[in-house]
Amino acid sequence: MTTRTGTRLTIFPLPGALLLPRAFLPLHIFEPRYRAMVSDALARDRRIAMIQPLPTATESEAPALFEIGCVGRIAQVEAVPDGRFNLVLEGVTRFRLLREMDVSTPFRQIEADLVAFEGDADDPEPLPSVIRAEVEIEARRFAETQGFDIEWEEVGRLDDEALVSGISQVVPFDVASKQALLEASSLVERADMLVEFLRFFGLDAGEAPTLQ
Structure with missing residues (x-):
């Protein structure tokens, strides 16, 4: 309505x-x-x-x-x-x-x-290859740090938006970080932000925050 x-x-x-x-x-x-x-x-x-x-x-x-x-x-x-x-x-x-x-x-x-x-109704522009590579590299590092078991072949077949959105949704970031990802103005901005969060939250598996 x-x-x-x-x-x-x-x-x-x-x-x-x-x-x-x-x-x-x-x-x-x-x-x-x-x-x-x-x-x-x-x-x-x-x-x-x-x-x-x-x-x-x-x-x-x-x-x-x-x-x-x-x-x-x-x-x-x-x-x-x-x-x-x-x-x-x-x-x-x-x-x-x-x-x-x-x-x-x-x-x-x-x-x-x-x-x-x-x-939001429009398909986003593809990510530059260097940013796509950074997302995949940092996602692998984060998964190893947290002990996650991921089918990386399937991940590699995702398009850019599905890759960034999927990782953004499942990673155990805090509420403020999740909100920042939601509010990103473009796919490139969201991907860049995701890379930084993966690096930050993946520093120490023992101290990484979890969803409340």
Whole structure:
């Protein structure tokens, strides 16, 4: 639904969960309010907007949020007999939060500006070969440091955007770093940032932060 001031979106505030345009994010939905959110989305437009709470947000029912998130479309859904859902969201476009709406639903809704991110619909320019190589090299180093088992042949076959988005989503960076990757203005900027984060967070496996 679009109003004079923005687009109405149902939000799923989840720290550390990064959704990017054209990327896929698997989710297991078990809380009653978010089960209601999924049922509502399936009955309407299949859209759920992912956004992170601020690191300083209190443990309340409505923690403060970052301004930028990403709209997802339910691409796959499995309804579990006990009422839970297994979802795969496909990233559509980023958005800027304008205001939170006063609603009676158990899940939160906002008005958002999507116009500022119309360029998200366009395929990005390919990465320069040197940047692509840096991403792959640093990803391998990070995986070795953390003890991750990766099928590198499959990784090497990914296109540039899928490579950068996939690594950005799965690496255990902190909330602020995930948000910075989301807000990057281009694929090249996101790739450069990802390389720096992989180097920084991969310095010491014993001290690397994990998702909370």
